[in-house]
Amino acid sequence: MRNPTLPRVAVLGLGLVGGSLFQLLHHHGHPVVGYDVDAATRKLVAQHHGGRVCDSICEAVAQAELTVIAVPVWAVGQVIDEIGRADYSGLLTDVVSVKAPIDQLIRQQLPAARWVGGHPMAGSEKTGFVASSATLLADCPWVLCLNQLEQLDDWCDVARHITQLGCRVIPATTVEHDEAVARISHVPHAMAAALTNTAASGAAGALALSIAAGSFRDATRVAAAEPNVVAAWCEANSVAVVSQLDAVIAQLVQLRDALRTGPELAASARDLFSRAQRIRQTWPREAAHTTRVARTVGAIGGVGRAGGWIIQVEQDHVVAALP
């Protein structure tokens, strides 16, 4: 007998994140069905993992109460189209790393959907179901976008399911999410690429790469990510990425100009390092206390803006952890 509090979930796309979610849901006892556009992936998942694999989106969402879109950003439009043709009426979320373009597709193609944009903050420079695992998403920060009152009940339902998987639900508006992700993921990917190319360039590149050690290894790890995926993120989130690239460039220019003026760094340039150390040494911040929060858009959104997250969703309130 299945636990009636666990909804039937359809995961559309069984790559790194979708595949990991599929396994995590199965591990937690959710009745879960999966779909992937790639027949070989469907076969692999069906043969080796729990949960049911379907041959079409229509079939996958037929019995689902919660459907999760887990395909690359450029494929989302077609998936939404097929969900619409299936007359699906359950909760709908996704795991795509940019939220505004997905919101827009939903408004255009499926305006009546019970839509809550999502983004689990876990990944890898690797791709595909072969790289997925039930542990990838365990305990991760999971953004769920809350923009307006009409979404509140659906948001709380999706948030409850995600908290029950052991993840920290971070409320944010679509705009807040996209700006934050530019800061902590998209721009870091761009910087990793720029650093890798710089290190390797010209006749001096071979020596530089042979002496490169820990700081290069970690700073450039995500430069090995699939370039089309990273380019698609940057394109889909271009306004925020441009703005955050500007902020990074301004600091690097400040440091460069101070070094040119040298020999000693000006205090303002030296302060770049001091500020960064203070921030980085206290990251990640632990939960200092938990608190009951009213079930309103403003109160829940305030938890995210304060650096907190939702750990429990009740009928009349939510429980938040705050740093």
Next chain:
Amino acid sequence: MRNPTLPRVAVLGLGLVGGSLFQLLHHHGHPVVGYDVDAATRKLVAQHHGGRVCDSICEAVAQAELTVIAVPVWAVGQVIDEIGRADYSGLLTDVVSVKAPIDQLIRQQLPAARWVGGHPMAGSEKTGFVASSATLLADCPWVLCLNQLEQLDDWCDVARHITQLGCRVIPATTVEHDEAVARISHVPHAMAAALTNTAASGAAGALALSIAAGSFRDATRVAAAEPNVVAAWCEANSVAVVSQLDAVIAQLVQLRDALRTGPELAASARDLFSRAQRIRQTWPREAAHTTRVARTVGAIGGVGRAGGWIIQVEQDHVVAALP
């Protein structure tokens, strides 16, 4: 009875790198003496670790055949001064991450020294003897600077000792070293600081830091490093750091401008990601073959420029590994 092929080594400075070297040398059976300006560190090392600890540089180098300067860049001048006053005549090397300023100090203060500048490529965002360990330097790439014929015999002697510790000796000129280290260490530290500050800035900083995951964690790890140390590296290596910062900034500007022009990234901007992926996926490069190399400045330097390293030093040749 000590192994007569293992020289008596003095390690001056018992912080992260000096302390790790002290332990590694002891582990390999070298008779090793240590010195640190900090009395509490001397006491800690003397009580808990093998090897002898001295209360002065004069005493530490008295019996040494190889002396290693392992103090921060700003303290090297005074240490060289004390080595000079001790009438030390053995081999002299260091582990400081910038080489041109140290070369200059040696020329000014100790022109007759048997000097071979060195730089083991291993570190941590932590500092001090408490963070050191015999494993930190095991198997690491270890640059030894070879600039001119007069150094060749001393270079080969130091290189033989370092290869016998299990490290890969990478030959480079002082200028080559400083440019390469700007690329793979100093600029990455600057970028980590800029990224950390950008992520945390303003009212949106708390949310960004709470959703930050693996790519932020790795990209900013070294932002937790001691700011005065990083600033001192950049100051001491300002010409190379400025030049490599320019190269990174140019790519970030290219990407930003392409995103502004959007919606689709120009092929040249997209190529930043493709090139970086190709480079990063094949890094670090393994040794493809080993070869005998003539014991000349040109031949040995060519190994480093080709991305290779020295694994063995013999009377009339060296053995190199090449990727």
